Amino acid sequence: MEANGGDSSEIVRELEELKLRKTEIEDRISTLEAKLHDTTAVERCDAVSNGYSYPTVPALEHGLSPDQIYRYSRQLLLPSFAIEGQSNLLKSSVLVIGAGGLGSPALLYLAACGVGRLGIIDHDVVELNNMHRQIIHTEAFIGHPKVKSAAAACRSINSTIKIDEYVEALRTSNALEILSQYDIIVDATDNPPSRYMISDCCVLLGKPLVSGAALGMDGQLTVYNHNGGPCYRCLFPTPPPTTACQRCSDSGVLGVVPGVIGCLQALETIKLASMVGEPLSERMLLFDALSARIRIVKIRGRSSLCTVCGDNSSFNKQKFKDFDYEDFTQFPLVAGPLNLIPAESRISSKEFKEILQKKERHVLLDVRPSHHYKIVSLPDSLNIPLANLEARLNELTSALKEKEDDHINTVSCTNPGLYVVCRRGNDSQSAVQYLRDLGFSSAKDIIGGLEAWAADVNPNFPTY
Amino acid sequence: MQLTLEFGGGLELLCDSEKIHKVNVDLPNGADDFTMKHLLSWVRTNLIKERPEMFMKGDTVRPGVLVLVNDCDWELSGQLDTTIEEKDVIVFISTLHGG
Numbered sequence: 399m400e401a402n403g404g405d406s407s408e409i410v411r412e413l414e415e416l417k418l419r420k421t422e423i424e425d426r427i428s429t430l431e432a433k434l435h436d437t438t439a440v441e442r443c444d445a446v447s448n449g450y451s452y453p454t455v456p457a458l459e460h461g462l463s464p465d466q467i468y469r470y471s472r473q474l475l476l477p478s479f480a481i482e483g484q485s486n487l488l489k490s491s492v493l494v495i496g497a498g499g500l501g502s503p504a505l506l507y508l509a510a511c512g513v514g515r516l517g518i519i520d521h522d523v524v525e526l527n528n529m530h531r532q533i534i535h536t537e538a539f540i541g542h543p544k545v546k547s548a549a550a551a552c553r554s555i556n557s558t559i560k561i562d563e564y565v566e567a568l569r570t571s572n573a574l575e576i577l578s579q580y581d582i583i584v585d586a587t588d589n590p591p592s593r594y595m596i597s598d599c600c601v602l603l604g605k606p607l608v609s610g611a612a613l614g615m616d617g618q619l620t621v622y623n624h625n626g627g628p629c630y631r632c633l634f635p636t637p638p639p640t641t642a643c644q645r646c647s648d649s650g651v652l653g654v655v656p657g658v659i660g661c662l663q664a665l666e667t668i669k670l671a672s673m674v675g676e677p678l679s680e681r682m683l684l685f686d687a688l689s690a691r692i693r694i695v696k697i698r699g700r701s702s703l704c705t706v707c708g709d710n711s712s713f714n715k716q717k718f719k720d721f722d723y724e725d726f727t728q729f730p731l732v733a734g735p736l737n738l739i740p741a742e743s744r745i746s747s748k749e750f751k752e753i754l755q756k757k758e759r760h761v762l763l764d765v766r767p768s769h770h771y772k773i774v775s776l777p778d779s780l781n782i783p784l785a786n787l788e789a790r791l792n793e794l795t796s797a798l799k800e801k802e803d804d805h806i807n808t809v810s811c812t813n814p815g816l817y818v819v820c821r822r823g824n825d826s827q828s829a830v831q832y833l834r835d836l837g838f839s840s841a842k843d844i845i846g847g848l849e850a851w852a853a854d855v856n857p858n859f860p861t862y
Numbered sequence: 863m864q865l866t867l868e869f870g871g872g873l874e875l876l877c878d879s880e881k882i883h884k885v886n887v888d889l890p891n892g893a894d895d896f897t898m899k900h901l902l903s904w905v906r907t908n909l910i911k912e913r914p915e916m917f918m919k920g921d922t923v924r925p926g927v928l929v930l931v932n933d934c935d936w937e938l939s940g941q942l943d944t945t946i947e948e949k950d951v952i953v954f955i956s957t958l959h960g961g
């Protein structure tokens with residue numbers, strides 16, 4: 399198998415390429431078929447048969463074509479929605495920010511129901527560990543931009559709507575320009591700085607914001623900045639401590655939970671766009687999947703003291719562009735590695751491999767939570783989760799002592815090394831910082847953690 | 863006085879992963895009414911088992927925690943001064959950011 403390693407990766411690459419091309423071709427076929435269907439429908443109306451000219455269908459007041467009437471008929475039949483609701487929907491434009499767990503079902507339903515123009519923005523690429531919840535994506539798109547994948551899926555459901563693709567991260571530099579083009583904004587992001595930035599931008603532009611969030615087994619949903627209702631900052635003037643801000647990629651999430659919230663986001667968006675029903679403004683829906691409970695609570699209205707939407711707010715577009723949301727929330731807009739400690743306190747995963755090969759005496763400390771450690775770990779490692787490190791220092795001290803005692807039987811006279819690893823190399827840096835302060839001067843962190851080990855040393859090592 | 867307290871959005875992890883707590887609280891000596899201020903200090907002493915800084919900051923809840931008294935934002939009833947009555951349901955919920 400080793401000898402064929404090069405060949406099989408070649409095959410995998412070609413397979414992926416072919417699958418992607420297949421999806422693109424299928425996408426094109428469905429677009430062309432829809433176009434042909436439209437054209438022949440018109441030609442049928444214009445056709446002259448047996449000397450009798452069928453009158454062309456008179457332009458209908460509501461503006462729906464015969465194909466649209468057929469496609470959306472089940473919605474038109476709803477007395478509370480009807481042709482007016484559909485007509486409003488077709489004229490509306492919606493921007494969905496984030497094509498992940500929330501954005502996936504939201505986009506599918508928004509495309510299917512006939513929103514006239516649908517914008518999708520996301521900087522990320524599709525990964526295998528997204529598939530359990532980000533149901534808009536298919537395996538063929540792994541490694542490709544989520545926006546391309548989501549747009550292809552939406553087009554294959556409804557080729558008659560306009561879809562705009564933004565393969566980029568939303569930032570203060572592009573947010574005003576992009577959001578201003580849409581009637582309704584859907585926040586399907588996964589981090590605090592994005593949520594504050596999107597809400598502030600919606601206030602400046604006067605756009606309603608359909609905001610959803612999900613983590614673990616819980617979900618939350620509300621509509622901000624609608625009809626005199628509160629903005630995100632009215633509710634949360636001060637950002638939470640970073641320790642209270644978990645991402646699904648760190649804490650886990652059951653796939654269907656963001657699915658439920660994403661569907662409800664689509665529903666609230668459809669209500670706003672079609673001007674039907676009662677939007678979830680000044681109310682919040684709380685979803686507890688584990689105990690199967692949904693509660694809808696009354697929340698405060700717009701705060702006259704709000705620094706962004708309040709009566710004496712001096713917030714404007716220039717201040718928005720200059721505002722540092724990452725600094726405000728102490729949280730990165732785009733997940734990435736931290737650099738907490740100096741380079742001399744760190745080694746790469748390849749360097750650690752050499753240490754193993756040379757059989758240098760050392761202790762490998764894994765500071766991940768124990769349920770992570772049970773998924774996969776490096777051999778001969780000691781697991782003490784970062785949160786328990788202080789209380790369990792004696793275990794580390796005795797492990798180091800043991801290695802030192804080994805040395806009596808060897809010729810080498812160096813102290814055993816102490817290497818710290820975690821999943822991605824952030825917690826391990828905090829641990830090294832802490833240990834060095836306590837006098838463990840040989841402590842070093844393995845840069846990039848187990849993910850780097852898998853990427854650079856052992857491609858068969860599982861990542862999650 | 864009998865109350866139902868609920869913790870959600872991850873706050874339940876601070877009290878033994880138990881979401882719903884049926885509790886009995888007594889009016890503190892010298893107080894005329896039982897207020898949210900009294901309740902918060904009672905919760906902190908009696909229910910919060912770890913990381914109290916994840917629940918409170920100063921004498922109120924930390925930023926990012928919504929407090930609901932009978933399904934209604936406590937901002938609408940006077941925050942810390944909200945008077946609590948027999949059989950009230952008070953929900954503490956941490957905002958989520960994930961997606």
Ligand SMILES: [Zn+2]
Binds near residue numbers: 628701705706707
């Ligand atoms: Zn506001």
